[in-house]
Amino acid sequence: DVQLVQSGAEVKKPGESLRISCTGSGYRFSNYWIAWVRQMPGKGLEWMGIIYPGDSDARYSPSFQGQVTISADKSISTAYLQWSSLTASDTAMYYCARHQSGTSSNLDYWGPGTLVTVSS
């Protein structure tokens, strides 16, 4: 079965750095894009960016370009989302999802989410 397992909840202070992870199993991780989606408290879904673990090609939403870095290590079937300097506005749930490419492009499997809280 396809599974995406995300790292645990984080509580950080403003200015700190953070990397969260998403580990895939049950499929060939290198061959599918992984997307990251933000959901701020009580708000809707925001597509942040996407990475192809096979060659680490990453694409970003303009809203998140320069604010986060998406990376992947195909040898351990894991994608990452990282911040160099967190702010309170980064407080949110972050989901990773497998991106199914092709004529019917969609996010077909999702991780359970990683809650990031940034507070002084």
Added chain:
Amino acid sequence: DIQMTQSPSSLSASVGDRVTITCRASQSISGHLNWYQQKPGKAPKLLISAASSLHSGVPSRFSGSGSGTDFTLTISSPQPEDFATYYCQQSYSIPLTFGGGTKVEIK
């Protein structure tokens, strides 16, 4: 970026009522439109891809239609487990933007 506008933002319905949610794109996206369901405290789940293709395991009371800029998600006879928030998403071009969501509540 392509803007996705859902309406209504919320609605109340009784079990068995027909529910219709609309999604409009700011430019033509052909049939590159997906629908997701999200329940409180849970990750979203894919319901429909390519405007009208039901994802594996999704009940047939869900259906999608539309092309170009205007799309519809219909729940023919909502069951208690269908009361949730629904999001459309365009997969035509990066960034793959979502609509603002429609919360479907029990009347």
